[in-house]
Amino acid sequence: MPGEWHLDRATGVLYFYPPADPAKAVVELSTVDATFVEMDNVSHVTLQGLLWDLGCADGVVVRGGRNCLLAGCTVRRFAGNGVEIHGGTGHGVLSCDVHSMGRGGTVVSGGDRKTLTPGRHFIENCHVFDLSRIDHTYTPAVGMTGVGNRIAHNLLNDVRSSAINLTGNDHLVELNEVFHVVWESDDQGGVDMCGNPTYRGNEYRWNYWHHMGNWRSPAQGPGCGQAGIRLDDAISGTLVYGNVFEHCSAGRLGFGGVQIHGGKDNVVDNNVFVDCMAAISFSPWGDAHWRASVGKALDAPEIDKSVYLARYPELARLSEDHDVNTVTRSLVVRCGQFLRRDSGRVRLAENLVTAEDPGFVDAARGDFRLKDGSPALERIGLRPIPFDEIGLYRDEFRKELPAPARPE
Numbered sequence: 001m002p003g004e005w006h007l008d009r010a011t012g013v014l015y016f017y018p019p020a021d022p023a024k025a026v027v028e029l030s031t032v033d034a035t036f037v038e039m040d041n042v043s044h045v046t047l048q049g050l051l052w053d054l055g056c057a058d059g060v061v062v063r064g065g066r067n068c069l070l071a072g073c074t075v076r077r078f079a080g081n082g083v084e085i086h087g088g089t090g091h092g093v094l095s096c097d098v099h100s101m102g103r104g105g106t107v108v109s110g111g112d113r114k115t116l117t118p119g120r121h122f123i124e125n126c127h128v129f130d131l132s133r134i135d136h137t138y139t140p141a142v143g144m145t146g147v148g149n150r151i152a153h154n155l156l157n158d159v160r161s162s163a164i165n166l167t168g169n170d171h172l173v174e175l176n177e178v179f180h181v182v183w184e185s186d187d188q189g190g191v192d193m194c195g196n197p198t199y200r201g202n203e204y205r206w207n208y209w210h211h212m213g214n215w216r217s218p219a220q221g222p223g224c225g226q227a228g229i230r231l232d233d234a235i236s237g238t239l240v241y242g243n244v245f246e247h248c249s250a251g252r253l254g255f256g257g258v259q260i261h262g263g264k265d266n267v268v269d270n271n272v273f274v275d276c277m278a279a280i281s282f283s284p285w286g287d288a289h290w291r292a293s294v295g296k297a298l299d300a301p302e303i304d305k306s307v308y309l310a311r312y313p314e315l316a317r318l319s320e321d322h323d324v325n326t327v328t329r330s331l332v333v334r335c336g337q338f339l340r341r342d343s344g345r346v347r348l349a350e351n352l353v354t355a356e357d358p359g360f361v362d363a364a365r366g367d368f369r370l371k372d373g374s375p376a377l378e379r380i381g382l383r384p385i386p387f388d389e390i391g392l393y394r395d396e397f398r399k400e401l402p403a404p405a406r407p408e
Contacts (some may be wrong), residue, residue, distance in 0.1 A: 001017065001019065002017050002019040002020075003017065003018075003019045004017050005017065018345075019020075020302070023173075028054055030055055030056050030077075030079075031056065032054070032056055032057075033055075033056040033057055034055075034057055034191055035055075035057050035058045035059070035061050035080075036055055036058075036059055036060065036078075037059070037060040037061070038060075038063075038090060039060075039061070039062045039063050039065065039068060040063045040064060040065075040109055041063065041064040041065050041088075042062070042064075042065045042068055043066040043068065044066065044067050044068070044165050045068045045069075045286055046068070046069045046070075046071060046094055047060075047067065047068075047069070047070050047073060048069075048070075048071045048072055048073070048397070049071075049072045049397070050071070050073045050074075051071065051073070051074045051076075052074070052075045052076070052078075053074075053076050053077055053106065054077050054078075055077070055078040055079065055080075056078075056079045056080075056083055056127070057078065057079060057116070057362065057395055058078060058080035058081045058082070058265040059075040059078045059080070059081070059082045059083060059098075060075060060082070060083045060084070060085075060110045060364065061083075061086070062084065062085045062086070062088065062091055062122070063086045063087060063088070064086075064087050064088045065088045065091070066088055066089045066090055066091075067089070067090040067091065068088075068091045068092075069091070069092045069093075069094060069346075070083060070092070070093045070094065070096055071092075071094045071095055072094075072095050072096065072197070072396075072397025072398065073096045073097075073398050074096065074097045075096065075098045075099075076097070076098070076099050076100045076101075077099070077100045077101075078101055078102060078103060078320075079101075079102035079103070079134060080099075080101070080103050081101060081103045081104045081105065081106070081107050081139075082098035082099075082101055082104070082105045082106055082128070082347070083096075083098060083105070083106045083262070084106070084107040084108075085088050085106075085107070085108045085109065085121055086107075086109050087109060087119075088119075088121075089109060089110065089111060089119060089120055089121075090119075090120045090121065091110070091121045092121065092122045092123075092124065093106060093122070093123045093124070093126055094122075094124050094125055094126070094215075094301075094397065095124070095125040095395055095397035095398040096126045096127075096266050096397075097124065097126070097127045097128075098126060098127075098128045098129075098141075099127070099128065099129045099130045099131070099369070100130045100133070101130070101131045101132070101133065101139070102132075102133050102134035102135065103131070103132065103134060103135050103139040104131055104132070104139035104141065105126075105128035105129075105131055105140070105141040105156075106123055106126075106128065106141065106142050106145055107143045107144075108121050108123065108142065108143065108145070108146075108149055109144075109145045109146050110142045110146045110147075110148075110149055110169075111146035111147030111148045111149065111168065111169075111311055112146075112147060113146065113168060113169060113303060114302060114303055114304050114305060114307070115304060116147050116148075116169060116170065116307055116308070117147060117148075118147050118148020118149070119146045119147060119148055119149050119151065119370045120148060120150075121146075121149045121150070122149065122150040122151070122152065123142050123144075123150075123151050123152075123154060124151075124152045124153050124154065125152075125153045125154065125392055125393055125395065125397075125398060126155075126161045127154070127155045127303045127392060127402065128141035128142065128152045128154060128155070128156050128316075129141070129155070129156070129157045129158045129208050130158045131158070131159045131160070132159055132160040132161060132166055132184075134163065136160045136184055137161040137184075137185055137188075138161060138162075138165065138186075139159075139161065140159060140161065140162045140163055140164055140165045140192075141154075141156040141158075141159055141163045141164065141181075142154070142156070142163070142164045142165075143164075143165045144164070144165070144166050144167070144168070144171060145166075145167040145168045146168045147168050147169045147170050147171075148169070148170045149168075149169070149171050149172075150172045150173075150174075151164065151171070151172070151173045151174075151176060152172070152173075152175050152176065152200070153174075153175045153176065153391065153392060153393055154167070154176045154177075154389075154391075154392070155176070155177050155391050155392050155402070156177070156178045156181065156272045157178070157179050157181065157405070158180050158181070158182045158251070159179075159181040159182075159183075160181075160182075160183060160184035160185060161181070161182060161183060161184065161185040161188055162181065162185070162188050162189060162190060162191060162192040162221070162230075163178045163181040163182075163190050163191065164178070164190070164191040164192070164204060165191070165192050165193075166191060166192070166193050167193065167194075167196070167199060168199060168202075169198075169199055169200055169201050169202065170200075170201040171201075171202045171203075172202075172203050172205075173191065173202070173203070173204045173205075173207065174203070174204070174205045174206050174207065175205075175206050175207065175290065175386070175389055175390050175391070176207045176208070176390070176391070177208045177210075177390055177391040177392075178190045178191075178207065178208070178209050178210075178212075178228075179208075179209075179210045179211045179212065179405065179407070180212070180405075180407060181212055181213075182212050182213040182226045182227075182230075183212070183213060183214075185213075185226070186222035186223060186224045186225070186226070186251070187222075187224040187225060188213075188226060188227075188230065189226070189227035189228060189229055189230025189232075189255070189259060190209045190212050190227070190228045190229065190230075190248060191204065191228075191229050191230065192230050192232065193230070193232060193235045193238070194232040194233050194235065195232070195233045195234065195235070195253075196234065196235070196297070197234040197235070197236045197237075197263065197264075197293075197294045197297050197318060198297055198298070198300070198303055198308060198312075198315070199235060199236075199238075200235075200236065200237035200265075200308075200312045200315070200362075201237060201312065202237075202238050202239070203238070204229055204238070204239070204240045204241070204243060205239070205241040205242050205243070206243065206385055206386055206389070206390060207243045207244075207390065208241045208243070208244045208246075208366075208368075208387070208390045208391070209228035209229070209243060209244070209245050209246070209248045210244070210245070210246040210247055210248060210406075211246070211247045211248070211364070211406070211407040212226055212227075212228060212247065212248035213226030213248070213250040213251075214226065214250040214251075215247040215248065215249075215250060215407075216356070216397055217276060218249060218250035218251070218277040218405060219250075219252065219254070221250070221251065221252055222250070222251055222252070223251065223252050223253065224251050224252075224253045224255075224279070225250065225252075225253050225254050225255030225259060226248070226249070226250040226251055226255055227232045227248065227249065227253030227255035227256060227257065227258065227259035227281070228245045228248035228257040228258060229243070229245075229257070229258045229259070230255065230258075230259045230261070231258075231259065231260045231261065231263050231266060232259075232261045232262075233261055233262055233269045234261075234262050234263050234285075234294060235260075235261075235263045235266070235288075236263040236264045236265045236266060236318075237265045237266065237312060237314065238263070238267075239266075239267050239269070240258055240266070240267070240268045240269070240271060241267075241269050241270055241271070242270045242271065242383065242385045243271045243272070243275070243358065243369045243385075244271070244272045244385065244387065245257030245258070245271065245272070245273045245276055245279070246273075246274040246275055246276070246366070246368070247274075247275050247276065249276035249277040249278050249281075249335075250277060250280075253355060254277060254278055254279035254281060254340055255278070255281050256273075256276060256277075256278035256279050256280040256337075256340055257273045257276045257278070257279055257280065258271075258279070258280045258281070259270075259280075259281045259282075259283070259352075260280070260281070260282050260283070260325055260405065261283040261285075262283060262284070262285035262289070262293070262303050262322075262323070262373070263323075263325065264290075264292065264322060264323060264324050264325060265314055265321075265324070265325070266325040266326070267325070267326045267328075268280060268325070268326065268327045268328075268330070268401070269326070269327075269328045269329055270329045270330075270382055270383050270385075271329075271330055271331070272326070272330075272331045272333070272368055272376075272382075272385065273331070273332045273333065273335050274333045274334060274335075274363065274368065275328065275334050275335065276335045276336070277335070277336045277337070278335060278336060278337040278338075278340040279330060279335045279337065279339070280327060280330070280338070280340070281284060281334045281338070281339070281340040281341055282323070282325075282339070282341045282342055282343060282346070282366060284322075284323045284341065284343035284345070285322060285323060286323070287322050288324070289322075290319070290322035291319050291322075294318055294319060294328070295319060296390075297318060298315060298318065303380065307308075321345075322345075323343050323346075324345050324346070324347065325345075325346055325347070326347040327339070327345070327346055327347070327348050327349075327350075327351065328347075328348070328349045328350055329349075329350045329351065329380050329381060329382050329383075330351040330352070330380075331352050331354075331358060331376045331380070331382055332346070332351065332352065332353040333349075333354055333355075333357070333358060334354075334355055335353070338351065338353050339388070348382060350379075350380040352375065352376055352380045352382075354375075354378060358374050358375055358376045359371040359372065359373065359374035359375070359376070365404075365406070366388060366404065366406050367388075368385070368387055369384070369385070369387045369388065370382070370384065386396065
């Protein structure tokens, strides 16, 4: 059919059925299979207002060094990742557009997990979208690992799997808008964390997660689930504060806007859930599974036990109180369930579940600020969420903002 293609690998011939008159088309194929920009142990350099386009590998790779900045740049149409930062301190990607990637948008690694020394890298005010064309899973808009890095004020959309994959400690994810992600993957979230109970001190605050996965028919599939924030396999000690979750809960097993799989010491506070199949879901592990899984976590060679116990004193009781998490001041509007698979060990306080409009400024247009006098403000003490500050902002590098997008 028009638009389809076939590659004869034996001869190297590509057959393409054009959707329109090929004489009027611009056809561009890259044969450059090397990274366009590599910066090794470089410091205090700014790359500003540049366009990198059409590559068969990664776009920009920074290794080591200090305080380098990509500002107001565009990285597009590469087969690999857009921007990678490995090690070093204080590097940033500011007000950039990264899109049409074969793999992911940005990959960031910084900070020392053994000593909990922060990397202080940041991805801010970037629009990262249309990813995973070649590798469909684990190719997020932001893949971040290490300690003490920041993801802020970004617009992340159109990713087949997770928008953010986070590992490590003391990262801050704030004021981002994330939508139309996890639309091809199962057992995933808009952000995904997995597998280590010593990943602590991470905070998700004031983000807007919406229209994720199979949001139109959430109970029909996929087989497991799709969530907004997914804390998988023992992730603990995470704060989820002041987020808005709209239409981001799906799956026959079913994940909520927040999904907690086996972790403890997580705090879900002051969040708004709208039109989700379930607001918060759990997959409890039970005492025996928990103790067997985390028994040697503090003896892992990549961490310093004394440093971790000093920073996170609750780790002294890591093997105790399995599946104990805290959910407070939740505003749950028109959701099928408040809690799914609750083991009875969740600490609850001051949550409001309602089928009525609690006084949103303009829910139809995605404005979930609350009017004065809202019962959520008065009855459960919900703190105002700075909804009008979420997402991209204008600065000297980003003069215009994309039109608001709300899937129909």
